Structures are given as C-alpha cells and as structure tokens.
Amino acid sequence: MGINSKHLATFILGAAAGVAAHKYLQTEEGEKLLEDLKTKANSLKAEAEGAFDKAPEYFEELKTKGSETLKGNFPDVETFLKDLYEKFVGNKSTGSTTTETTPIPDPIS
Known part of the structure; x- marks a missing residue:
C-alpha cells in the first residue's frame, strides 16, 4: 500500500494542528x-470513585426493595417461582426418554 497525496496531506495537516496546539498551550491562556x-x-x-x-x-x-415490592404486589410470586424452578429441574432429573436437552434457567435469587 503506497502513500498517496491524501495520506501526505492528512499527515501534514495533523502535524500543523499539533504544532498550533503546542504553541497555544504555551501561552498564559493555554x-x-x-x-x-x-x-x-x-x-x-473523585465522583466516579465515589459512585x-x-x-x-x-x-x-x-x-x-424490588423483592419487597414484588412480594407486596404479588404475594404468591415466591411459591410460583419455586414451583416453576422445580418443574424445570425436575424434568431433567427424571431422565426423560427424548434425546433433546432443555436448557435449565438460573434460579432467581
């Protein structure tokens, strides 16, 4: 891949911008x-470290708070989720005759 005029012009403009920025930062205002x-x-x-x-x-x-809100609005949710989890775990441990495997979801804690 050769150097063409676009690459050379881009390099010269970048170098000129760098020199100009260096000169500006040497002033009192810079x-x-x-x-x-x-x-x-x-x-x-400091703000990021605090966060x-x-x-x-x-x-x-x-x-x-999310757990409390969920239990307050849906009192049977814990039982429902435990039963649902047992259903998924129970299907795998019973040794079904099909060769397909069903992915087991992670329990909700």
Missing part, C-alpha cells in the same frame, strides 16, 4: 485552560 481541564478531570475522577464505592450498597438496596 496554561489556564490546562489547569481548568486538570481540575475538572480530578473532580470527575463505584456506593454501587454495591445501591444494588443491594435495589434488590431488597
């Missing part, structure tokens, strides 16, 4: 821009 970007990046990093630390608590609360 240094101020870099400091602002560093401050914002550190702020976002990561709180995630397990959030999902545990979501699981608990």
Whole structure:
C-alpha cells in the first residue's frame, strides 16, 4: 500500500494542528485552560470513585426493595417461582426418554 497525496496531506495537516496546539498551550491562556481541564478531570475522577464505592450498597438496596415490592404486589410470586424452578429441574432429573436437552434457567435469587 503506497502513500498517496491524501495520506501526505492528512499527515501534514495533523502535524500543523499539533504544532498550533503546542504553541497555544504555551501561552498564559493555554496554561489556564490546562489547569481548568486538570481540575475538572480530578473532580470527575473523585465522583466516579465515589459512585463505584456506593454501587454495591445501591444494588443491594435495589434488590431488597424490588423483592419487597414484588412480594407486596404479588404475594404468591415466591411459591410460583419455586414451583416453576422445580418443574424445570425436575424434568431433567427424571431422565426423560427424548434425546433433546432443555436448557435449565438460573434460579432467581
């Protein structure tokens, strides 16, 4: 694959943009821009780390509240899901005569 005029022009324009950005960042205004970007990046990093630390608590609360809501609105759901799970597990353990295998879903916890 050879270098054609489009590749050469793209390289020259990219190099020129890099030189211009370097010159701009050497000015007082450019240094101020870099400091602002560093401050914002550190702020976002701290926020992301805080959210990561709180995630397990959030999902545990979501699981608990979701379970309570489901049981409150559908009181027989736990029995229904257990029976449904036993039906799927029971089909495999009884040794059916067909050669097809039915995938067993993971239990809902």
